[in-house]
Amino acid sequence: MIAIDEPTISDVHAVVEEVWTSFLGSDEPIQIGASTETTSLVDRLMLDDDTWTAAITVTGAWEAMILISVPVPAAGLITVGMLGLDPAEAETCGLEDLTDALGELVNIVGGGVKSLMPGPSALSLPLVAQGAITSTSNLEEVCAVDLTWHGHPIRVSIDVPRTTHGIGG
Amino acid sequence: MHALIIDDSRTMRSILKRIVHEIGFETTEAANGQEALDVLEAGLVPDLCLIDWNMPLMDGYTFVTRVRADERWRSMTLMMVTTESEHGQIVRALAAGAHEYVIKPFTADAIVEKLELLGLAVREVPA
Amino acid sequence: MTPGGTDGPDVISETNFGFVADLLRRETAMLCERGKEYLVEARLLPLARQAGDPDVDHYVDRLRRDAGERARAVDALTINETSWFRDLAPYQAFVDDVLPRLLAARVDTRRLTIWSAACSSGQEAYSLAMLLDEHLPAGWTARIHATDVSPTMVERVRAGRYSQVEMNRGMPATRLVKYFQRVGSEWEVQPQLRTMVTTQVMNLAAPLPPLPTFDVVLLRNVLIYFDHATKQSILDRVQATIAEDGFLMLGSTETTLDLETTWTRESAGPAGRVVLHRPRHGRAVSRPFPDSSSPAASPHLTLRTGA
Numbered sequence: 175m176i177a178i179d180e181p182t183i184s185d186v187h188a189v190v191e192e193v194w195t196s197f198l199g200s201d202e203p204i205q206i207g208a209s210t211e212t213t214s215l216v217d218r219l220m221l222d223d224d225t226w227t228a229a230i231t232v233t234g235a236w237e238a239m240i241l242i243s244v245p246v247p248a249a250g251l252i253t254v255g256m257l258g259l260d261p262a263e264a265e266t267c268g269l270e271d272l273t274d275a276l277g278e279l280v281n282i283v284g285g286g287v288k289s290l291m292p293g294p295s296a297l298s299l300p301l302v303a304q305g306a307i308t309s310t311s312n313l314e315e316v317c318a319v320d321l322t323w324h325g326h327p328i329r330v331s332i333d334v335p336r337t338t339h340g341i342g343g
Numbered sequence: 344m345h346a347l348i349i350d351d352s353r354t355m356r357s358i359l360k361r362i363v364h365e366i367g368f369e370t371t372e373a374a375n376g377q378e379a380l381d382v383l384e385a386g387l388v389p390d391l392c393l394i395d396w397n398m399p400l401m402d403g404y405t406f407v408t409r410v411r412a413d414e415r416w417r418s419m420t421l422m423m424v425t426t427e428s429e430h431g432q433i434v435r436a437l438a439a440g441a442h443e444y445v446i447k448p449f450t451a452d453a454i455v456e457k458l459e460l461l462g463l464a465v466r467e468v469p470a
Numbered sequence: 471m472t473p474g475g476t477d478g479p480d481v482i483s484e485t486n487f488g489f490v491a492d493l494l495r496r497e498t499a500m501l502c503e504r505g506k507e508y509l510v511e512a513r514l515l516p517l518a519r520q521a522g523d524p525d526v527d528h529y530v531d532r533l534r535r536d537a538g539e540r541a542r543a544v545d546a547l548t549i550n551e552t553s554w555f556r557d558l559a560p561y562q563a564f565v566d567d568v569l570p571r572l573l574a575a576r577v578d579t580r581r582l583t584i585w586s587a588a589c590s591s592g593q594e595a596y597s598l599a600m601l602l603d604e605h606l607p608a609g610w611t612a613r614i615h616a617t618d619v620s621p622t623m624v625e626r627v628r629a630g631r632y633s634q635v636e637m638n639r640g641m642p643a644t645r646l647v648k649y650f651q652r653v654g655s656e657w658e659v660q661p662q663l664r665t666m667v668t669t670q671v672m673n674l675a676a677p678l679p680p681l682p683t684f685d686v687v688l689l690r691n692v693l694i695y696f697d698h699a700t701k702q703s704i705l706d707r708v709q710a711t712i713a714e715d716g717f718l719m720l721g722s723t724e725t726t727l728d729l730e731t732t733w734t735r736e737s738a739g740p741a742g743r744v745v746l747h748r749p750r751h752g753r754a755v756s757r758p759f760p761d762s763s764s765p766a767a768s769p770h771l772t773l774r775t776g777a
């Protein structure tokens with residue numbers, strides 16, 4: 175038996191795509207691959223303060239942390255999209271709205287990713303922060319999907335504890 | 344008709360609220376199971392509760408078991424709307440007394456179709 | 471398309487749109503009218519990218535030369551919108567009105583044969599399979615033949631796997647846990663239902679292959695895409711496959727046109743809102759049904775979601 179510690183990139187992409195089309199519509203699909211010429215300089219640099227990160231942890235039969243990082247303008251678009259607000263408000267939407275929307279987004283993506291792995295396991299409540307979220311524990315990234323939405327880079331990654339990710343199994 | 348929307352995310356409450364408003368529901372919101380029980384104790388008896396599973400203070404599963412144990416709330420329809428999608432968990436929720444179960448993510452159509460199954464929404468059939 | 475987005479610079483040219491519309495019509499009889507340019511763009515763009523073409527117009531040039539690619543394009547252009555127990559009432563009518571009569575009429579063979587024509591990804595066929603599993607008396611067998619013009623859709627029926635978003639569309643939770651097993655991000659239908667369902671790629675707008683005689687045919691939400699003459703010839707061909715005392719069920723916006731001479735209609739289901747069509751030569755005594763046919767508008771011409 176081979177122990178599988180991480181979901182495949184295409185499965186994670188399928189989960190993310192389903193969440194995006196359900197709550198943000200299918201007019202502007204989220205596409206796999208890093209963004210190219212439409213990316214602004216700020217996006218490419220991905221300076222900490224210009225990024226929002228939402229994270230959620232899975233504990234139980236499978237242990238992992240699932241993270242979504244988006245540049246500030248994309249965070250605004252996600253917020254107005256999910257709350258059904260006028261897109262013109264994307265840049266001015268309140269901090270509370272923004273953290274709540276990103277928290278729910280990572281909750282739903284996390285639930286989908288969790289379902290790819292053997293259970294039973296449980297989700298934590300989400301954590302949302304400006305900049306990068308660094309975990310103090312011994313985690314390593316095992317899967318990362320780079321996506322583009324409205325020309326912005328969106329990154330979904332999965333970290334698992336080093337110990338369960340041994341070689342040979 | 345009246346729906347009580349129970350979810351710790353304001354974003355999710357707003358999404359659900361817009362969907363059920365479209366088909367004529369009035370809504371009340373609660374951010375967790377305890378808040379929802381308080382609303383019921385205060386005398387509101389909604390036709391429908393839309394219930395998240397994972398919430399602080401009191402989760403949706405506990406809320407369902409509490410509601411089902413009380414005569415006063417027999418007539419209410421309980422629908423879980425949650426990211427929790429393990430087969431065994433769905434069975435547990437139904438056994439505890441939830442009538443329907445929707446897994447996030449969902450589309451507006453999915454919610455309306457489930458409410459049709461429950462007899463709480465009627466789609467207009469084209470003439 | 472959104473300006474400045476990652477999609478092609480402009481919409482498909484008029485000539486190329488015409489070419490695609492003709493192709494679709496020739497292969498499936500589906501009508502693709504002006505105003506559907508955005509739909510064609512959205513459906514073909516991913517194929518264009520895969521083929522290495524910069525935009526849909528270049529891809530249409532490729533279609534002119536490459537028959538294999540044409541088949542893929544047609545496959546991608548079919549509208550596959552469907553859901554479990556779609557519209558609900560027809561399935562209630564099936565259980566309350568159709569099934570009891572067939573159980574009485576088929577006591578000798580104890581066998582039911584049903585056709586889900588234009589089955590899309592199979593929700594219609596498996597919805598029926600669940601109802602039959604729950605309502606067929608012991609000793610009876612049933613076969614549901616699921617067919618569609620799209621090989622991708624037929625393959626999906628065979629696989630019997632559905633995404634979370636698809637499962638949410640109309641599937642009662644009790645049946646979800648009873649008939650499905652989680653496999654990765656998807657749900658897989660149980661073998662006991664799968665053995666009831668057979669599949670075949672089939673174009674309804676062309677002469678039909680040899681088929682058994684069906685007790686019930688579901689021809690739902692597909693006639694809306696065809697012109698009058700095509701509808702008529704499909705209805706004729708389908709009628710020839712239905713048992714004398716069998717039933718035809720159409721989508722809620724569809725009718726057997728003005729063909730009172732060949733079909734009779736009965737109302738059934740909750741509040742009599744469901745129409746059962748029966749071959750005119752049938753033995754059943756039927757009440758006349760007021761003709762309410764009007765040009766059916768399609769509420770389903772939306773982009774395929776969750777597929």
Ligand SMILES: C[S@@+](CC[C@H](N)C(=O)[O-])C[C@H]1O[C@@H](n2cnc3c(N)ncnc32)[C@H](O)[C@@H]1O
Binds near residue numbers: 588618675692721770
């Ligand atoms: C909107 S879906 C309807 C599915 C299902 N019957 C229902 O009611 O939900 C229409 C289906 O018709 C199929 N179709 C279109 N033209 C066809 C043709 N000429 N022959 C057979 N199937 C066709 C499409 O591939 C698509 O899957």
